[in-house]
Amino acid sequence: MDFSTMLSTMASGMLKTFGIFALTLIGSLPLGMLVALLRKSRFAPVRALIGAYIAVIRGTPLMLQLLVWYFGPFYLLGWSIRGWRFPALILGFIVNYAAYFAEIYRGGIESIPVGQYEAAEVLGYRKGQAFIRIILPQVIKRIMPSVTNEVITLVKDTSLAFTLAYQEVFSLAKQISASQTSFTPFIIAGVFYFIANYAVAFAMQRIEKALNYYK
Amino acid sequence: MIIEMNHISKTFGTLEVLKDISFGVDSGEVVSVIGPSGSGKSTLLRCATFLEKISGGEILYMGERAAHTDESGKVNYVRFQELTRFRSYCGLVFQQFNLFPHYSVLKNLVDAPIHVQHRSKDEAEETAMELLRKMGIEDKANAYPYQLSGGQQQRVAIARALTMKPAILFFDEPTSALDPELTGEVLKVIRQLAEEKMTMVVVTHEMPFAKAVSNRVIFMAKGVIVEQGSPAAVFDDPKEERTKQFLRVFER
Numbered sequence: 001m002d003f004s005t006m007l008s009t010m011a012s013g014m015l016k017t018f019g020i021f022a023l024t025l026i027g028s029l030p031l032g033m034l035v036a037l038l039r040k041s042r043f044a045p046v047r048a049l050i051g052a053y054i055a056v057i058r059g060t061p062l063m064l065q066l067l068v069w070y071f072g073p074f075y076l077l078g079w080s081i082r083g084w085r086f087p088a089l090i091l092g093f094i095v096n097y098a099a100y101f102a103e104i105y106r107g108g109i110e111s112i113p114v115g116q117y118e119a120a121e122v123l124g125y126r127k128g129q130a131f132i133r134i135i136l137p138q139v140i141k142r143i144m145p146s147v148t149n150e151v152i153t154l155v156k157d158t159s160l161a162f163t164l165a166y167q168e169v170f171s172l173a174k175q176i177s178a179s180q181t182s183f184t185p186f187i188i189a190g191v192f193y194f195i196a197n198y199a200v201a202f203a204m205q206r207i208e209k210a211l212n213y214y215k
Numbered sequence: 216m217i218i219e220m221n222h223i224s225k226t227f228g229t230l231e232v233l234k235d236i237s238f239g240v241d242s243g244e245v246v247s248v249i250g251p252s253g254s255g256k257s258t259l260l261r262c263a264t265f266l267e268k269i270s271g272g273e274i275l276y277m278g279e280r281a282a283h284t285d286e287s288g289k290v291n292y293v294r295f296q297e298l299t300r301f302r303s304y305c306g307l308v309f310q311q312f313n314l315f316p317h318y319s320v321l322k323n324l325v326d327a328p329i330h331v332q333h334r335s336k337d338e339a340e341e342t343a344m345e346l347l348r349k350m351g352i353e354d355k356a357n358a359y360p361y362q363l364s365g366g367q368q369q370r371v372a373i374a375r376a377l378t379m380k381p382a383i384l385f386f387d388e389p390t391s392a393l394d395p396e397l398t399g400e401v402l403k404v405i406r407q408l409a410e411e412k413m414t415m416v417v418v419t420h421e422m423p424f425a426k427a428v429s430n431r432v433i434f435m436a437k438g439v440i441v442e443q444g445s446p447a448a449v450f451d452d453p454k455e456e457r458t459k460q461f462l463r464v465f466e467r
Contacts, residue, residue, distance in 0.1 A: 115309060118266055118309070121266060123327040123379060124299055124302050124332070125327065125331055129330065133330065138316065141317070214359045215359075215361040
């Protein structure tokens with residue numbers, strides 16, 4: 001197999017890697033906010049539930065979580081898992097990353113001075129209005145560095161999809177390397193991840209700069 | 216009476232911060248509240264502006280009850296919708312300004328009028344610019360709070376409170392976070408508002424200012440009103456020993 005065939009075979013894997021990455025962000029960024037808000041809920045059972053969820057997610061490997069999402073329905077409920085591979089994968093990633101994003105959001109929300117809430121309250125903003133208009137924009141600016149970190153980790157974590165034999169870049173690299181007894185696929189994969197993260201860092205830097213109009 | 220607070224008590228846990236405080240403010244009156252720190256001055260303002268809930272007593276705005284205590288001793292506030300209306304009667308200027316850092320000066324002033332009071336953008340901006348002119352900072356309309364001095368920030372904060380067209384404006388130590396040379400510009404603005412008969416309650420440690428500007432001075436200590444009266448009466452001829460003791464510190 002020559003280099004260009006290898007590259008074009010792996011290109012389909014790159015697309016799939018990007019698919020995991022994009023879907024995970026689309027799902028976990030908003031879900032994380034919901035989790036962060038529920039963690040500060042007035043109802044103690046809700047707070048406890050969210051606390052347990054975050055503890056379990058952070059306390060166990062993502063690889064294990066993916067296996068549970070994929071095989072759980074079969075072993076625990078006896079369901080057929082045909083066609084369940086991709087949904088299980090995305091669910092596993094979203095639920096995992098939402099927990100981490102939730103903690104980042106919580107830190108950001110708690111760092112906003114109480115005076116901002118009070119000023120909004122005295123001016124008559126409703127709670128939700130104050131959160132959306134006054135608090136959230138400031139939170140986003142403050143958490144950008146941590147979010148960048150997390151997004152870069154996600155690019156690399158997509159490789160864990162190999163545990164479910166999903167044909168993204170990393171799985172393909174392993175397979176092609178084994179069948180062709182070649183080291184090249186690993187180099188292609190490495191360069192791919194590196195460029196992808198370079199692009200992520202660049203994009204995040206642009207966003208951070210755009211938010212730098214105030215201190 | 217714009218506001219009337221009767222038999223107000225406020226406790227935090229076992230700590231009694233306000234003990235049976237009663238006071239009212241008439242339209243056009245400027246009231247200064249003085250007293251040592253921890254005397255409950257700020258808490259009184261925070262109760263008046265609904266940032267804190269009272270533990271007992273009643274609050275009336277324009278003769279209408281916003282909160283009262285029933286026979287069982289439970290404090291009842293009006294429903295949220297109505298409370299919003301009561302909130303619109305009063306403005307509060309904080310010691311720490313609390314401007315919104317991500318909004319320009321102009322946006323700080325027009326955001327609540329537009330999104331809370333649903334006034335038109337044009338009208339809100341016109342009102343805001345007029346107030347900025349009055350405060351002497353119309354050239355800062357497009358600046359962000361971090362680009363302003365403390366004195367300028369506090370003047371923006373006063374303008375922001377005024378854009379809501381409150382019936383009464385409360386100040387919580389408006390110059391305490393400022394360098395001495397910047398307090399003057401803020402006090403000047405408050406003085407100007409007093410001349411325009413804006414109803415105001417000012418918690419302050421600036422005694423000469425309190426003496427010159429207010430119609431009435433209230434001296435508080437340990438959660439009670441110890442003494443009140445005209446500036447001349449309280450400053451030059453205090454009746455209570457605690458007042459004399461407090462004022463002596465400032466004479467030096």
